[in-house]
Amino acid sequence: MPCSREDIQAALDEAWKRKREDPEIMCISDIAELYSVPNSTLARLLSKNLYKAPKIGRNPLLPFEFQALLSERIASDAEQGLPWSDSRIRATAILIWQTLEAKSNPEKDVPQFSRTWMRKFKKTWKLSTKVAVSVSSQRKTALHRCSIMAFLKDLQNFVREHELEAKHIFTSDETTSIPKKYGGKHLVSAVGKAIFLCGSVLKVPKFSMFCIISAARIYLPATWIVPVSNKKKREESLPVIGPEGFLDECYIEVSASGRMTKKLFHKVLLENFAVDARKEVNDDKWILLIVDNCTSHVDIKTIQALHKKKIALAFLPPNTTEIASPLDVAVYGPLKTYLKKNLENFQTLKFANLAAWVETPYRKAIFSSQYPEWVFCHRNLEL
Template sequence: MRTYKRKTTRGTKSLEVYELAAKEVMEKGRNYRDVAKEFQLCHVSVFNFVKKKKAGAPAVMGYKKTRLVFNAEQEANIAEYLLKCANIYFGLLPADVKRLAYQCAKFYNVERVPDSWKVNEMAGNDWFTNFMKRNPRLAIRSPEATSLSRATSFNRTNLKNFFEKYRNVLERYSFQPSRIWNVDETGITTVQKPKKIVAGKGIKQVGAVTSAERGVLVTLEIATNAIGNAIPCMFVFPRIRYNDIFVRNGPPECIGVGNQSGWMTQKEFIRFIYHFIHHVKPSKEDPVLLLLENHSSHINVEVVNKAKDNNIVLLSFPPHCSHNLQPLDVGVYGPLKNYISKAQTSWMSSNPGKTMSIYDLPAIVKEALPLALNPMNIINAFKKSGIWPCNEDVFQESDFAPSFVTDRPDPSNQNQSLVENEVNDDDLTLNSYDKMCSIHFYIDFTFINKK
C-alpha cells in the first residue's frame, strides 16, 4: 500500500461543481442521478452534499489527507536539522532518523503517536519512507570518507590568513596569471575501479575483470598555470634502479624517477624542480609563483634554496585545505582519475588474459592526460578555488560547515580584549573561563522551537 495509485477520479471534483449540482436539485427539484450524470459526479456524493446543505452542516467534499504525526512546520524543522547534520559531516543513518522522530514526538508532546513507536522507541519504516517522499531535498547518499583534520581545518581563519599572504605576494611581484603555477602529485595504480556496464536486469551480482586484487602505486606529478597550460608530467616508480625505458610510451617529454616506495620524497621533488625550471624558465625580471602543499617533501631547505636561486616564489596552502584551495585537486585530478579508469578498462579488454604492470601506466596516462588537462578545466579550477582571479568570497557558508565542530573563539582576540578591559585572573569566573576555552560542539534540538 506504500505505492498505492488511485484507479478512479472520485473525490477530485471541486466544491464549486457540487454547489452547482446541489442548486439544480434543491431549486429545480431535479433527480439526483440525472444531475450527477450531467455534472459527471457520483449520485451518492451529490445526495450526501445536498443532505449536508439542508442540515446547515459545513459541506466539505473529497478525500481527506492522510493523518500525519507531525505538522508541516515540525517536519520542516526535522528536515532542516538533518541537512545541517549532513553539511557538518555528521549525517544521520536511517535508523537514527527514526529514533530522532520518536524523540521529537515526545519533545512536541504529540498525542497521536503510534503504539509501535512507543514499543520500539523509534519511528516505523512506513513513516520514514513517506517522510523522504514529502521532503524531496533529502535523499539517502553514500558519504565520502573525510578525515577530521580536513573537515575542521578549512575555516575562515585559515582562509583569511592564506589569502592575506597570497595578495601580498601578488602585489609585491605583480604576477600575471601565466606565471602562477600549482604543482601536486596523485597516485595511480595498476588496478582500476570498474565503471558501470550494461548487464542483465535482476542479476544479483555483476563482475568486471581487474588486473589483480591489489595494485601497485605509481606517483604522478603535474604542474599547471592559471591560463590553462601544463608542463610535461613526472612519474615516480616503485623501483630503486630506474631506467628511462619505463616512460618510453608515456606523454611527450615526460620524465621518470624511482625509489623504494613509489611515493614522492625530497629527492624526487628536487628532480621535478629542475624539470619545472627547464620548461617554465623563471628569471629575475619574470619570476614565477609556485603554489604547493606544505608536505615535508615540498618544503625543505634544499627545495627553498633551489627555488630562491632560480626566482621561484613558493607559497604553501594551509594544512588539510588543499581539497578546496588547490586547483589541481578542485578540477583536474577528479576527471583525470575517471579518464585513467576508462583507459585501463579498455586496456584490459584489448589485452585479455594479461596482467597490467606499472610499465603500462605511462601509455595509459598518455591517453587520459590530455583529456583531463583541458585548458577550460584548469582555468575553471583556478577560478573555483579563488586563486585566479584572486577571490576568497567564492566560498559559501556550506563550505565552512564541517568546521562547525571546532567553532571556538579566537584566542588572540580574547587576550586582546582582556588586556583592554584590564581583567585580572582572579576576576575570571568559571562561566567566563568556560566561554573562553570550551569547544562549541553541539548537535541538539534547541533550534526546533517547541510549540
C-alpha cells in the same frame, strides 16, 4: 506503598524535576527505598516500561540518573552552539560516571563507552547530534575559510610586489593514478605477477603522477613516480624522458613506495621544474609555485635552493587541499573517471602501453570545461 508503574514513573519525573532545581533535595536512587521496591523490579520497570535505558554496571538505578545528566548536558551545550562529537560525549560520560560511582563504589573500573553504547544512548534519549556535528563542521569550514583568505592575502601581496602574471604562477599536486585494484578490476593478470619495466621488476603495480600547471593553462611535463624493487637498477635502468607520444614528454622517477619523498621532491623541482618553468618565464621574473603542505614537500633545503633561482614556494594551509588546490578539485577528479573508462581497453597494463592508457584521459582532464573555473589566480589574486 503502591509500586505500580504509573506511581514509579510519576515519582521519577518529580524527583528529577526537583533534583534539577536543587541537587540536594532528592536523589533518584532513593526512590527504591521510598517505595520499598527491589532494585531488580525497579530496574525492570525502568528498562522495559519507562525509559528503556541500557544497563551500565551493576547498579540498576545508576543508568537512568547517569544518562539523564549526560543528555541534559548535551542538550544545554547544543542550545549554546557548542559542538558535540562522540569523543566529547565519551569523555563527559566518563567524568559523570566517576562522579556518580564515587558515592557507592569508588574503586570500580570505568566502563568502556563503545560505539554500540553510543548508538543505544542516542536512540534511547532521542538525541540527534546532527546539530552538534553541523556546528562543528561549520566551525571547521569557517576556520578553513579564514586560513585560506589569509593565505590568498599573502599571495596577493607577493603577486603585486613582484608584478607577476598568470604565466608566472604554478600549482602542483600528486595523485596515485594506478592502484593495484581500480574499480574492482586487476591491472595485472594476478597479484604478485611482475611487470617488467626496462629490465627492472615492479612487484607492486602502483604508480603516482606529479603534475605542475600554470594559471595561464600551460602544463609542464608530468613526472611519473614508479616503484622499482631492484635498488641497483633504479638510476640506470629507467629513461629520463618517457616513451614517444606520451604527452609530448614526461619524466620518469623511481621511489620504493611509488610516492613522492623529500629527496625526490627536491630533485623534481630543482632539475625538472626549475628548467621547464624558465622556458616560459624570463630569468629576471619571480616564479610562484603553490603546493600542499605534505610532509614530503616541506623541506628547508628545497625552499632555500629554489629561492636562489627566484622561485617561491607557497604551501596551502592544513586540511584545505580538497577545497583550495585547483588540481585536486578539478583535474584529478575527472582524470580518475577518464582513466577508469579507458582501462577497459587493457587487460595487462605494462609500462610499454602506459602512455597510450593515460594520454587521452590526461589531455581531456587538463583541457576540460572546468579548467577556467578553478584557476583561482585570476579570480582571487586580481590578475
